[in-house]
Amino acid sequence: MTPETRTGLLAGLGAYVIWGLLPFYLRLLHGVPAADVLAHRILWSVLVVALLIAALRGWQRLGAALRQPRLLLLLLASAVCIAINWLVYTWAILNGHALDTSLGYFINPLVSVVFGVVLLGERLSRLQWAAVACAAAGVVVLTIAHGNLPMIAIALALSFGTYGLIRKQAAVDAATGLFIETLMLAPVALLWLLSLPKVQTAGLAAWPGPLLALLMLGGVLTAAPLMLFGVAARRLKLSTMGLMQYIAPSMVFLQAIFLFGEAIDPWQMLAFAATWTGLALYTLSLGRPVAPAAQPR
Template sequence: MHSTPVRDPQAVKGVTFGLTAYVMWGCFPLFFALFEGIPAFEVLIHRILWSCLFLVGLITLLKRWTPVISALKQPRRLGRVLLCALLIAFNWGLYIYAVESKQVLQASLGYFLTPLINVALGMLVLREVMERLQLVALGLASLAIVIQFAMLGELPWISLLLALSFGSYGLFRKQVPLDGLSGLFVETLLLFPLALLAITWLGWQGESHFLHDTPMSALLIASGVATALPLLAFAGAARRLRLSTLGFLMYINPTIQFLIALFIFGESLGVIQLATFIMIWLGLALYSWSSWQSRPRQAVA
């Protein structure tokens, strides 16, 4: 008599939340492409403003003010949070620029590179000891960038800056004792005065697009909601899944972006660029295999 394996309902919920988060992030190019004609800087300003205001209501609804107030009462720690805020704002702005300038392939390459950048930062900054396969993966990614530079005469600077900014954000974010929702709110709260000054200046110069067109204004407001919702789904996944499972789900985001760039936006993929992607995909496969192999040893330890 065969026993039917029992599914863990929390794990199923976790996978559902994780898929929701990464699919939403993966579809971001479709959303930000709607802002055609509005500078990336202005879209970024509204994303910060409306994210912060939306999170005020959300944190109130979820009764999550305690960690936020605790963080705000420790100004010495806010310096690191401000650094995280500046890094994520730079990442957001550059990503919006990549979509608006029809360079989504570079953006997807940046997020494929991020796990390998994390490996490099862990080795250089935290003095972590890397597995041999992880070092080989990092070497493959570095070689791919060198080949692209040598053959095409240009660096994929959008990819590199997206990966470096997001990898650095993750590095410093680990040192901030705040959950994802509270942390994002405090980050946007610190940026809120700057964003408010910027939007006021744009209005003073007559360059603001807000309130000139009702559908576009609604989209600018919706950018705040679109920022917070996948983070909530990710938080639900992180509470229910192992880190290794989340790591594999993470590749859904840049894969969707890659497919959108090719088949919806019609971006061209040259032979050298394809070779770059293949080498980085091989590096990611080695990195994932190494992480999976080390999982039992970590569990025993």
């Protein structure tokens, strides 16, 4: 194992473990509205990433990015997607739907595969098509059994899948991109917090000290895994990253059942089984080449 690979593995493991433990953090904020948590998460992330850019002397890269209108439009779109993702995830955890978030992030890789085919013209192998079909079957099972779409899972998978698609088109490093995204969201977050009656009358002092410290920690827990993920993505094979991305939803799944006391019915178990089968097929397919498209004569 080369030093580069070892660094990538440690960074990737760190990112996914932090994401996997995020429900513990959010459960400590029980009673705080999801929108308030999101606003704090955005504002403190701006500060954390700004300090990181300063430490890495990345102001020149930031200045170059800010002079590219197309890049700024892409990052505005990705900022909206990630804000929706964070809000849905936070609300779901605070309201006892950790299982739904786990399913969403299990589905997400297969949503990204579909986006690649539909929007980027990528080709899939038979195994990959079978993987997508399994995930779709899981959604159909839940829809028929419960009488409605699993909206939390779908919202998380689509929002994060779209975020990844947009960031794939944005030629910018992880720290600079995240800083611009959170900076764009910061005015809305600040206006939201200032609209709260208790903040209007007493400022940040209205929040109890321990609670304010937890809300500030959200900035670190938002920025750190994304930075670690960026380090890992540049150093590891796609197949390795494909395997590691199941760490976080697996951890959330186990927490939901064994620690948070969420019940899983047989239909949900069947849907998870279909999704896991799809993920196994998809992971297996990463080691096999896709047949090239026929060339016109």
